[in-house]
Amino acid sequence: MNKSTILAVAAIALIGGFALSWHAHVNRAIELESGVWFGEQARALPEFQLVEHNGSKLTRESLQGKWSLMFFGYTHCPDICPISLQTLADMVRAIDDPHVADALKVYFVSVDPARDQPQVLADYVTYFNPDFIGATAPLEQLTPLTRSLGIAHALRNQTEGSEQYDVDHSAAIVLINPRAEYAGLFGAPQDAAKMARDMTRIIERNPL
Amino acid sequence: MNPRLILPLLLLTLLFPASAFAELDVSDARIKHLPPTVPVRAGYMTLRNPGAQAVTIVAVQSDAFASVEIHRSYMQDGMMRMDPVDSLTIEPGETLQLAPGGLHLMMMQPAEATRPGDSIEIVLEFDDGTEQRLTLEVVK
Numbered sequence: 001m002n003k004s005t006i007l008a009v010a011a012i013a014l015i016g017g018f019a020l021s022w023h024a025h026v027n028r029a030i031e032l033e034s035g036v037w038f039g040e041q042a043r044a045l046p047e048f049q050l051v052e053h054n055g056s057k058l059t060r061e062s063l064q065g066k067w068s069l070m071f072f073g074y075t076h077c078p079d080i081c082p083i084s085l086q087t088l089a090d091m092v093r094a095i096d097d098p099h100v101a102d103a104l105k106v107y108f109v110s111v112d113p114a115r116d117q118p119q120v121l122a123d124y125v126t127y128f129n130p131d132f133i134g135a136t137a138p139l140e141q142l143t144p145l146t147r148s149l150g151i152a153h154a155l156r157n158q159t160e161g162s163e164q165y166d167v168d169h170s171a172a173i174v175l176i177n178p179r180a181e182y183a184g185l186f187g188a189p190q191d192a193a194k195m196a197r198d199m200t201r202i203i204e205r206n207p208l
Numbered sequence: 209m210n211p212r213l214i215l216p217l218l219l220l221t222l223l224f225p226a227s228a229f230a231e232l233d234v235s236d237a238r239i240k241h242l243p244p245t246v247p248v249r250a251g252y253m254t255l256r257n258p259g260a261q262a263v264t265i266v267a268v269q270s271d272a273f274a275s276v277e278i279h280r281s282y283m284q285d286g287m288m289r290m291d292p293v294d295s296l297t298i299e300p301g302e303t304l305q306l307a308p309g310g311l312h313l314m315m316m317q318p319a320e321a322t323r324p325g326d327s328i329e330i331v332l333e334f335d336d337g338t339e340q341r342l343t344l345e346v347v348k
Contacts, residue, residue, distance in 0.1 A: 078315070079290065120245050120247070123244070187286070
């Protein structure tokens, strides 16, 4: 084996080692108070493309580099969805460490793209927290993402000729790590204080 | 009837419109505020039936909304669901809560933008044809 081959192998091993250690780093074992942490079982998201309420694209790549919490709902849901969004807003306010808060983004993904136009989504999510991001996409683009996250959604109580219907949807809040992997979830009903402590623990132990 | 009685009787009916025969004690009646473009609001309240008869609400109306329905949110198999409810019966002495995460008024398409602190009048319609007016406060 010549010298340059040895160097190349060493370099690859070094890079691979870093990659592995970082991979372990974002997924190290953590005990959560209020959620489920997948640890090493974190799963890469498929490619997807949604549109954020300000018009920019939301893709797997754009989730990289931050921790993301994603809640699925729709604006014609006046009872449960505001409760969950209020819980998320309270959670963000309960995080003391500004580095933790900076490392975290909150998304409200509408599973009712037919009715949830960008302006409605924008007004709805930013009412709870000006940094929250609303996003949606036609169902054929939305479903690959929701399916990969185990989030179900289906129209119900639909009557012909009426705009009125309900959308059943999973109540869980999904956690995505800075590598855009599905890393955990918080089942309903969520508790803002516990989630804030959990997110602090996760992000402090896995700095960006 | 003695014609001289008609005027006093008419005045009496003015003094006691339908709302004077209110059948439910209402407390904590409120609407969760949302931005004006958001088309739906939830209304909550506590209803107590102080009477000796069961009271059944069959419809809710408000001039401030295109329509108002009674809905119930619930969780089933990890799914959040919501269904319309045809009527609500409150037995004598019973209290019924319309509260976040359960029964609520689904108030659709506000006629005007509402703000926290606003008072919104609604009418509960009962199965015996009577009705009760009450006021909900818009809360943050």
